[in-house]
Amino acid sequence: xxxxxxxxxxxxxxxxxxxxxxxxxxxxxxxxxxxxxxxxxxxxxxxxxxxxxxxxxxxxxxxxxxxxxxxxxxxxxxxxxxxxxxxxxxxxxxxxxxxxxxxxxxxxxxxxxxxxxxxxxxxxxxxxxxxxxxxxxxxxxxxxxxxxxxxxxxxxxxxxxxxxxxxxxxxxxxxxxxxxxxxxxxxxxxxxxxxxxxxxxxxxxxxxxxxxxxxxxxxxxxxxxxxxxxxxxxxxxxxxxxxxxxxxxxxxxxxxxxxxxxxxxxxxxxxxxxxxxxxxxxxxxxxxxxxxxxxxxxxxxxxxxxxxxxxxxxxxxxxxxxxxxxxxxxxxxxxxxxxxxxxxxxxxxxxxxxxxxxxxxxxxxxxxxxxxxxxxxxxxxxxxxxxxxxxxxxxxxxxxxxxxxxxxxxxxxxxxxxxxxxxxxxxxxxxxxxxxxxxxxxxxxxxxxxxxxxxxxxxxxxxxxxxxxxxxxxxxxxxxxxxxxxxxxxxxxxxxxxxxxxxxxxxxxxxxxxxxxxxxxxxxxxxxxxxxxxxxxxxxxxxxxxxxxxxxxxxxxxxxxxxxxxxxxxxxxxxxxxxxxxxxxxxxxxxxxxxxxxxxxxxxxxxxxxxxxxxxxxxxxxxxxxxxxxxxxxxxxxxxxxxxxxxxxxxxxxxxxxxxxxxxxxxxxxxxxxxxxxxxxxxxxxxxxxxxxxxxxxxxxxxxxxxxxxxxxxxxxxxxxxxxxxxxxxxxxxxxxxxxxxxxxxxxxxxxxxxxxxxxxxxxxxxxxxxxxxxxxxxxxxxxxxxxxxxxxxxxxxxxxxxxxxxxxxxxxxxxxxxxxxxxxxxxxxxxxxxxxxxxxxxxxxxxxxxxxxxxxxxxxx
Numbered sequence: 001x002x003x004x005x006x007x008x009x010x011x012x013x014x015x016x017x018x019x020x021x022x023x024x025x026x027x028x029x030x031x032x033x034x035x036x037x038x039x040x041x042x043x044x045x046x047x048x049x050x051x052x053x054x055x056x057x058x059x060x061x062x063x064x065x066x067x068x069x070x071x072x073x074x075x076x077x078x079x080x081x082x083x084x085x086x087x088x089x090x091x092x093x094x095x096x097x098x099x100x101x102x103x104x105x106x107x108x109x110x111x112x113x114x115x116x117x118x119x120x121x122x123x124x125x126x127x128x129x130x131x132x133x134x135x136x137x138x139x140x141x142x143x144x145x146x147x148x149x150x151x152x153x154x155x156x157x158x159x160x161x162x163x164x165x166x167x168x169x170x171x172x173x174x175x176x177x178x179x180x181x182x183x184x185x186x187x188x189x190x191x192x193x194x195x196x197x198x199x200x201x202x203x204x205x206x207x208x209x210x211x212x213x214x215x216x217x218x219x220x221x222x223x224x225x226x227x228x229x230x231x232x233x234x235x236x237x238x239x240x241x242x243x244x245x246x247x248x249x250x251x252x253x254x255x256x257x258x259x260x261x262x263x264x265x266x267x268x269x270x271x272x273x274x275x276x277x278x279x280x281x282x283x284x285x286x287x288x289x290x291x292x293x294x295x296x297x298x299x300x301x302x303x304x305x306x307x308x309x310x311x312x313x314x315x316x317x318x319x320x321x322x323x324x325x326x327x328x329x330x331x332x333x334x335x336x337x338x339x340x341x342x343x344x345x346x347x348x349x350x351x352x353x354x355x356x357x358x359x360x361x362x363x364x365x366x367x368x369x370x371x372x373x374x375x376x377x378x379x380x381x382x383x384x385x386x387x388x389x390x391x392x393x394x395x396x397x398x399x400x401x402x403x404x405x406x407x408x409x410x411x412x413x414x415x416x417x418x419x420x421x422x423x424x425x426x427x428x429x430x431x432x433x434x435x436x437x438x439x440x441x442x443x444x445x446x447x448x449x450x451x452x453x454x455x456x457x458x459x460x461x462x463x464x465x466x467x468x469x470x471x472x473x474x475x476x477x478x479x480x481x482x483x484x485x486x487x488x489x490x491x492x493x494x495x496x497x498x499x500x501x502x503x504x505x506x507x508x509x510x511x512x513x514x515x516x517x518x519x520x521x522x523x524x525x526x527x528x529x530x531x532x533x534x535x536x537x538x539x540x541x542x543x544x545x546x547x548x549x550x551x552x553x554x555x556x557x558x559x560x561x562x563x564x565x566x567x568x569x570x571x572x573x574x575x576x577x578x579x580x581x582x583x584x585x586x587x588x589x590x591x592x593x594x595x596x597x598x599x600x601x602x603x604x605x606x607x608x609x610x611x612x613x614x615x616x617x618x619x620x621x622x623x624x625x626x627x628x629x630x631x632x633x634x635x636x637x638x639x640x641x642x643x644x645x646x647x648x649x650x651x652x653x654x655x656x657x658x659x660x661x662x663x664x665x666x667x668x669x670x671x672x673x674x675x676x677x678x679x680x681x682x683x684x685x686x687x688x689x690x691x692x693x694x695x696x697x698x699x700x701x702x703x704x705x706x707x708x709x710x711x712x713x714x715x716x717x718x719x720x721x722x723x724x725x726x727x728x729x730x731x732x733x734x735x736x737x738x739x740x741x742x743x744x745x746x747x748x749x750x751x752x753x754x755x756x757x758x759x760x761x762x763x764x765x766x767x768x769x770x771x772x773x774x775x776x777x778x779x780x781x782x783x784x785x786x787x788x789x790x791x792x793x794x795x796x797x798x799x800x801x802x803x804x805x806x807x808x809x810x811x812x813x814x815x816x817x818x819x820x821x822x823x824x825x826x827x828x829x830x831x832x833x834x835x836x837x838x839x840x841x842x843x844x845x846x847x848x849x850x851x852x853x854x855x856x857x858x859x860x861x862x
Contacts, residue, residue: 004029014277024056038291041068042255046248050160051098054105071255073321078109083350093154094121161194207327254305262298341695352694363409370413371442377666377722378448445691462702464687471661472680489569590622597656598638674729
């Protein structure tokens with residue numbers, strides 16, 4: 001059943017639009033039918049037997065209203081081949097094409113090469129390839145075969161992958177292919193496995209041109225299309241299924257997605273039309289009146305699908321098409337190292353270099369042009385001499401100098417004009433250093449340039465020479481002056497309870513001691529014992545009763561626990577107070593409200609947070625909050641225009657700057673006031689590399705020398721030079737960035753100010769109490785003793801008492817032990833209100849009643 005008959009049956013059932021994937025002949029018939037019935041038609045051209053496509057030629061539409069839209073972009077192979085021939089500077093070559101290939105598709109290419117004076121030969125390849133080569137040897141003489149062999153040195157193969165493989169094998173077996181030959185295979189559809197077969201079969205250099213589709217920036221969003229998820233078999237490159245699908249099937253999927261998007265917008269606008277139920281066989285059938293409205297809705301929309309961006313703004317055709325050019329340099333081991341040499345798109349043309357490069361003896365005598373961007377400490381301006389070229393220094397410059405010394409090249413360096421690293425603009429072009437490489441203004445780009453998938457799709461990168469992570473630059477918190485910080489381990493209520501427990505326990509000890517029959521203690525002595533035990537000091541052995549011992553043991557256990565808890569809490573408090581900042585991670589930053597934060601607009605870090613924050617598969621909601629703040633008002637509210645502006649903003653205002661960790665570390669190490677610190681720094685698979693033009697022959701040499709510098713430890717020496725771990729300012733890092741164990745920090749004087757204040761208050765109180773006691777004693781003495789008694793010489797009193805005792809004691813023996821009241825050791829009991837100094841000894845404090853009465857009598861006699 002023909003395609004047009006199937007289309008008629010679908011119209012009878014009722015349709016809104018038609019999607020077809022056929023060859024040019026069937027498409028022409030369907031186009032005539034849909035134009036007549038006003039049915040929107042999305043056409044995907046399918047090549048026959050996987051031969052290269054040629055443009056389809058449709059019939060003129062009646063009334064000029066064409067309802068067929070080309071979902072698969074028009075054939076651009078002629079433009080790609082012309083760019084390749086011009087880049088390789090070919091002046092003579094041959095084109096082999098399939099029997100199914102429409103030679104009329106080469107007309108524009110042949111006209112252009114003819115105007116440029118290029119000699120192009122054409123030859124059709126029959127299905128029986130072995131017979132073709134056999135006929136060559138039977139019909140050609142030896143001289144003709146040699147000339148034909150020379151013609152085969154440069155050839156373009158417009159063949160299917162299967163036919164091309166057979167053709168190459170026959171050419172090698174018949175010795176018509178040479179080691180210095182260069183063949184270019186051109187076909188939009190060829191798998192990775194088929195490319196390997198072709199390149200391994202070829203004897204010389206092999207270049208492959210095929211269509212590609214832009215990779216999604218974030219791996220987790222590759223399986224999300226227009227807010228719905230598709231099978232990972234179709235979207236995940238690691239599954240390997242996507243590469244095996246025909247290009248026409250991918251465009252078929254996106255065409256259905258395009259129609260679904262148009263139908264959804266129709267429903268939103270409430271301009272829905274009833275489905276067309278048409279009988280295309282009857283001549284009286286009128287076209288669908290809603291066809292043109294539906295066609296306009298489809299043309300105004302666009303989607304991002306499996307094939308990239310799809311729209312029909314270019315005269316009813318999808319114009320977005322990309323090609324990649326694969327191959328390897330000329331060598332004996334060709335075919336074992338296949339890489340992308342360049343890319344091509346309809347807007348920018350060829351991006352990369354296809355010229356053959358034979359690099360021997362390093363890069364001796366080569367002068368490369370280097371573009372750079374100032375970024376401390378990667379690239380900085382050195383001290384310049386007036387009239388001399390500007391000189392630079394920095395970590396990246398040291399790496400470049402090491403490579404130049406090892407490879408033997410020289411370089412001329414200049415600063416990029418727009419002060420940008422390089423990002424893709426809305427029109428598809430690139431700015432910054434990446435743009436200079438694409439436009440071939442420079443050969444090499446050196447600075448704090450990170451390797452990203454987007455940049456690597458348009459330029460080449462060397463191996464990374466420094467790991468990359470994103471950090472947070474913060475101003476160090478101002479240390480608050482707390483005079484009583486040593487009291488912080490306990491709350492005021494705990495201190496109040498501890499202070500109240502001392503007199504309470506003192507009263508209990510006093511009462512229990514009074515109940516004990518021996519040696520009762522005064523209340524002030526009981527209280528003193530409690531305090532002595534509380535500060536973990538020893539005491540006199542004055543405890544007699546069991547109850548008193550239980551109280552003292554309980555009190556001792558209590559004081560032990562309180563002192564131990566205070567010591568442990570004090571250590572923990574001082575440790576926490578030494579932490580640099582309460583913001584340690586991106587999550588902490590997103591949860592706080594005190595600090596504004598941002599990064600550099602249109603930078604790799606800006607794209608990093610955009611990808612993380614807008615990714616529906618991201619589980620960490622902190623990145624969504626970070627992105628909302630960073631991108632507010634298109635990044636104008638909190639983000640900055642340059643790294644130096646962000647660092648300066650941190651030092652002046654409450655602000656957190658998100659940027660490359662290496663740059664932030666250097667800023668913290670070299671800050672004049674040592675007022676900033678760094679946090680964050682989560683691990684990343686990215687790194688800093690040297691960018692080169694796409695297809696540059698120097699990439700492998702640079703990568704090899706960088707690996708050698710890493711193995712010898714030279715890069716570690718350079719890192720230590722620019723990021724010293726010991727210096728005027730210390731880094732406060734966490735995690736993997738904390739290379740050395742934390743160093744203790746001594747307590748400052750203001751931490752002990754409160755303790756000294758308490759000591760001073762105690763000393764002052766003691767002086768006041770001592771003064772009051774002295775006044776009280778002097779007051780009692782004046783009140784109880786006559787004036788002349790206060791003037792009696794104490795020494796005379798002592799002699800008088802001793803003389804009386806000498807006279808009286810022989811006649812009357814006093815009971816009890818002998819009483820010695822010599823001036824050296826006075827045994828008179830002390831009283832807090834006595835006028836004489838307290839000279840009693842604790843060993844003679846306990847006197848019996850008889851001795852006390854005798855002492856009283858003698859004092860009265862005096």
